Amino acid sequence: MIVREIRAKSILSKSQVYDYALNAYVGCRHGCAYCYAKFMKRFTGHREQWGEFVDVKINAAELVAREVRKKARGTVWISGVCDPYQHLEKRYVLTGRCLEVLIENGWPITVQTKSPLVLRDIGILKRSADAEVGFTITTADDKVRKIFEAGAPPVDKRIDALGILHAEGIRTYVMVAPMLPGAEGLPDKLKGKVDHALIDRYNYFYADGIYKRYGMEWAREGRFFRERGEELRAAFEKAGISCRKLY
Ligand code: SF4
Numbered sequence: 117m118i119v120r121e122i123r124a125k126s127i128l129s130k131s132q133v134y135d136y137a138l139n140a141y142v143g144c145r146h147g148c149a150y151c152y153a154k155f156m157k158r159f160t161g162h163r164e165q166w167g168e169f170v171d172v173k174i175n176a177a178e179l180v181a182r183e184v185r186k187k188a189r190g191t192v193w194i195s196g197v198c199d200p201y202q203h204l205e206k207r208y209v210l211t212g213r214c215l216e217v218l219i220e221n222g223w224p225i226t227v228q229t230k231s232p233l234v235l236r237d238i239g240i241l242k243r244s245a246d247a248e249v250g251f252t253i254t255t256a257d258d259k260v261r262k263i264f265e266a267g268a269p270p271v272d273k274r275i276d277a278l279g280i281l282h283a284e285g286i287r288t289y290v291m292v293a294p295m296l297p298g299a300e301g302l303p304d305k306l307k308g309k310v311d312h313a314l315i316d317r318y319n320y321f322y323a324d325g326i327y328k329r330y331g332m333e334w335a336r337e338g339r340f341f342r343e344r345g346e347e348l349r350a351a352f353e354k355a356g357i358s359c360r361k362l363y
Pocket of ligand 1: 144145146147148150151152153196197198199230268
């Protein structure tokens with residue numbers, strides 16, 4: 117694993133999903149097989165495989181402090197092209213410090229992660245009137261998770277973390293993207309732990325080889341997403357969780 121400390125020029129980037137995206141790291145040690153953020157390699161010049169390098173923007177919090185004074189207030193998506201609570205965050209606390217600055221300045225934030233390390237920042241999150249935390253959970257079956265997301269935390273740990281955040285009064289959501297086999301087990305497990313759910317299909321080609329190797333090509337076909345996606349949406353609603361498909 118190659119870790120490089122860098123000084124970034126700016127940190128709040130314009131985003132098509134929310135007003136801004138904030139990525140304190142370039143690269144992600146979780147190394148999920150389907151990760152769309154692999155395109156970042158085009159811009160960074162890294163030759164290593166995705167998941168084998170991380171650039172750490174050590175001046176991230178100073179940049180946020182400067183930029184919140186200059187830019188129009190808007191919702192910040194943390195992160196977008198990396199997991200903000202990947203392993204290195206334990207050592208560098210960059211996401212935690214950025215979060216603190218944003219919340220002190222009254223900026224709305226939405227966190228998206230696969231890591232229970234976000235629980236470390238519950239105290240900071242509770243100071244915000246407009247913060248939400250989402251976990252990406254693509255399947256309820258940890259055997260499937262290990263195939264596609266071997267470097268990311270187990271499914272049950274993510275579900276437990278959502279339960280803790282929700283019980284602390286923090287708005288929570290689950291992002292089922294890409295929906296994988298076994299996702300049908302999620303509504304029951306997430307009942308009372310999330311405020312809403314989002315479902316998306318597999319939109320990229322990065323994991324084609326894995327689907328093939330494990331005989332799961334049927335699970336990247338349109339029919340799977342049409343039929344199982346609708347069943348999953350209905351099951352979330354039945355469990356009292358409002359749900360939207362993104363395709
Ligand atoms: S956690 Fe997200 S950003 Fe990190 S490798 Fe997985 S999909 Fe990519």
